[in-house]
Amino acid sequence: MSQEEVLIETKNLDKIYGTGEDSVLALKDINLEIRRGEFVCVLGPSGCGKSTLLKTIAGYIEATNGQCLMQGEEIEGPDWHRGVVFQSSTLYPWMSVKDNVEFGPRMRNLPEDEIKEIQEYFLEEVNLSGFGDKATFELSGGMKQRVALARVLANNPQVILMDEPFGALDALTRNDMQKLIHNIWKENNSTIFFITHDVDEALSLATRVVVMSKRPGRIIREFNVDFTDTLFDENTKFDDSSQRVEYEDEYFKVKNEILDIINNQV
């Protein structure tokens, strides 16, 4: 594994919701490192605490026990170094597409011409240049998520946290979005923490897949994988069919192993 700098680190993280008899143990003893440049996918059944983990890293909620660090410093609340893409778009309907993308840089008081440059660059990157003056409610679900992504990218955050961002999209749009996010990750050397309950989505995007148990959420296993470049790089050519079979064998081996882990804990 790469020896890149550790950006996010959780140490013995527990999260308990509520108190007394009604309390729910959502996360138990989470130890996780996210290194610069990684694409970490967290996979687990619904209600396993994946989102709780993301919210803790984002700084929206506080861990009950343990630590959540960013570059060695305790995370004390949300800030723009950790951008968040939600499952349903949280674009502000009173702002145009352009104003939504410009929101982050503007909040950070960047000079006006730089803001405009950033907005144009990232709308271009999510293939939406020319849509800047549209109202957000005029866009389809996939386009909204792309604007949400551009809005986060515009801040150039250290880590992008994504909570099942393509969960509400149809299969075709979702495929396009996966390709887009892969390309953006490559191009910008981003670090992405991505939550999903779709094994194929995790395997096709991640450099590391973290499998979580059902409640209380624990990390059961981590897989280092590298299918993503082969899948999305259009130049990939297999020399012969045996190589292709080998690649596919490997993919299904990991996939079955993950599915076994998830199914066995019911």
Place this chain on the structure above:
Amino acid sequence: MDLENEDKVENNNSEAGTEKSKTEKVLTLSTWVVILGAWYIVTKLELFSPTLLPPPTEVVTAFFKLLKDGYNGIALWVHLGASFRRLFIALGLAIITAIPIGLLSGYVSKVKAIVDSVVEFYRPLPPLAYYTLLILWFGIDDKSKIILLFLAAFAPIYIACISAVRKINQDYILSAKSLGASQKKIFFKIVLPACLPEIFTGIRTAFGVAYTTLVSSEMIAATSGIGWMVLDASNFLKSEVIFIGIFIMGISGVLIDAGLRFIERKIVFWKGKV
């Protein structure tokens, strides 16, 4: 990459759903034709004394006479102007005070603890109950009326603001924080606009309440205004003037509400589309 082709820009037809169909328009129109026709026939047959129910023709003649000569020597528009002056000053004052206080109450529970019980106490009171007190304190001129209407209009806007803040999509605020917005900027850039749709509903309710209160207060104590004109006319059995007054109130109420809705559509253009 060619994503544009797959994505379609969604058409927005939500507006069309509220539009009246042709049949509905005809039905609305016929209803009024029937009402006015029945009025005409009943007066033509002289079923009631014309002093109590004047024929439509007489009301129309009286209306033009009123336009020309005014009521009791005071022009009609002066009466209307007096009423609307009270109404709009009070409504404006209510808007500029109730919105910040209401939003703050929704945002900061300590502010709510101060203001809320007072509003909850006076809100269910019929405004005319404390109007008597206001007259004693501020006289029967405009001051007491404006304060009365202000109080009547304040509560609906204030309550709408609190409920709007409660209902804000929390992810709007979280995402703004993650984009680097400060608490103050979140309030002005996110909380305020997110609350605007409900604030407008509150303003329209406030207008309705203030308008009814206005007419009643003018009937209790005034020397001008459209409400006073109707009351005075009834004292002298000038029923055609009463009719004119009622029509003017009804039509101007509908027009002002239409104006408010027009402004609402311009400012809160995203309402119902998210």
